[in-house]
Amino acid sequence: MNRVFFFDIDGTIYRDTVGVTQNTVKAFERLRRQGDYVVFSTGRTTPSIEPEFPNVPYDGYVGGNGTQVVFCGRIILNIAMDDGLLNRIVACLRRDGREFVMEGDWDLYSDSYDCNCSTFDYSFYKEKLGDRLKPTDARDRHVNKMAVLIGKRPLELEKYREILDEVTYVLHEDVWELGPKSCSKASGASVLLKHLGVSPQECYAFGDSKNDLEILEYVGHAIAMGDACEEVKRRACLVTDTVERDGVQKALDRLGVWECPG
Numbered sequence: 001m002n003r004v005f006f007f008d009i010d011g012t013i014y015r016d017t018v019g020v021t022q023n024t025v026k027a028f029e030r031l032r033r034q035g036d037y038v039v040f041s042t043g044r045t046t047p048s049i050e051p052e053f054p055n056v057p058y059d060g061y062v063g064g065n066g067t068q069v070v071f072c073g074r075i076i077l078n079i080a081m082d083d084g085l086l087n088r089i090v091a092c093l094r095r096d097g098r099e100f101v102m103e104g105d106w107d108l109y110s111d112s113y114d115c116n117c118s119t120f121d122y123s124f125y126k127e128k129l130g131d132r133l134k135p136t137d138a139r140d141r142h143v144n145k146m147a148v149l150i151g152k153r154p155l156e157l158e159k160y161r162e163i164l165d166e167v168t169y170v171l172h173e174d175v176w177e178l179g180p181k182s183c184s185k186a187s188g189a190s191v192l193l194k195h196l197g198v199s200p201q202e203c204y205a206f207g208d209s210k211n212d213l214e215i216l217e218y219v220g221h222a223i224a225m226g227d228a229c230e231e232v233k234r235r236a237c238l239v240t241d242t243v244e245r246d247g248v249q250k251a252l253d254r255l256g257v258w259e260c261p262g
Contacts, residue, residue, distance in 0.1 A: 003257075004196065004203045005031055006041040006062065006189060006215060007248065009049070011208040012225055013040075013056075015243045020056050023246040026262070028057045034260040039071070039192065041185045041205065041215055043170075043177055045103040046070070051128040057217060064103060064144035065170070065179050065211055066188030069195075077191050078105050079145045079180050085166055086173050089146065089178065092160050099149040104142045107125075107132045145179035161227075170211040177211060187216035204255070206248060207232055223251045 007013050014020050028038045040049065040061035045068055049061055060071035069077035086102070093100050094111075102109040108125055110133070126133050148155070155176055157164065168184065170177045185205075193200055201220035205212070208228035216222035216235045224236035225247050233239050240251035252258070 006039050006205040008207040008212050009042040018244050023249045027249045046105050062188035064073050066183040066185050069188050069192050081180050082092045099174050102143040102146050107134050109136050111136045111259035123238050148176040184214040186218040
């Protein structure tokens with residue numbers, strides 16, 4: 001039976017200082033040679049996955065924290081946020097003076113193109129996407145999730161109480177992620193595994209942050225990166241090394257998943 005290996009992107013297989021290491025790429029190639037599937041499980045959506053990792057071998061992704069599932073180029077799931085709810089969220093964010101990006105299945109949307117924060121590197125995405133980087137109020141939006149920059153000014157959730165019950169959200173140290181109710185990386189993974197006829201107990205998930213918690217609990221084998229948050233480490237059956245120190249490859253070696261020679 002084919003196994004599915006789910007990999008978070010940022011902080012798990014990728015860091016902007018090193019990219020995706022060559023040993024991680026080789027590990028992905030080896031998994032695929034032996035018939036296993038390599039699937040990203042990420043908060044990113046298509047516009048910040050496909051253009052950015054063309055040389056990384058993978059079979060598909062659970063994107064937008066479970067709002068998108070794409071496998072072998074086929075769209076299996078694509079959940080958009082309600083446009084009326086989006087307008088209310090945007091109004092709250094603008095009142096609070098927050099920088100944010102809305103992430104869709106084809107476009108990214110933002111009020112600002114001049115933010116220098118590495119989290120929202122608009123110059124990078126403007127170069128990659130061209131006119132697919134659109135203003136927030138663009139017509140015919142399709143938005144899978146939102147990411148809000150927290151920065152140095154603490155986020156006061158009380159200011160957003162009118163919308164909190166209508167979204168799923170994850171609060172990180174630097175970013176607040178919001179998406180449709182009941183969506184998570186685990187819910188997206190469930191859709192994919194049903195499509196493939198694979199049991200979650202036969203699957204592996206790698207992660208480092210709070211939006212990985214559900215999928216780490218869902219699969220049979222949960223792996224935390226060496227610099228993962230403590231909640232993630234507690235959820236994992238194995239804590240490996242960091243991105244820079246080839247934590248993915250080291251974990252796969254320790255787990256004994258190889259059937260084909262390297």
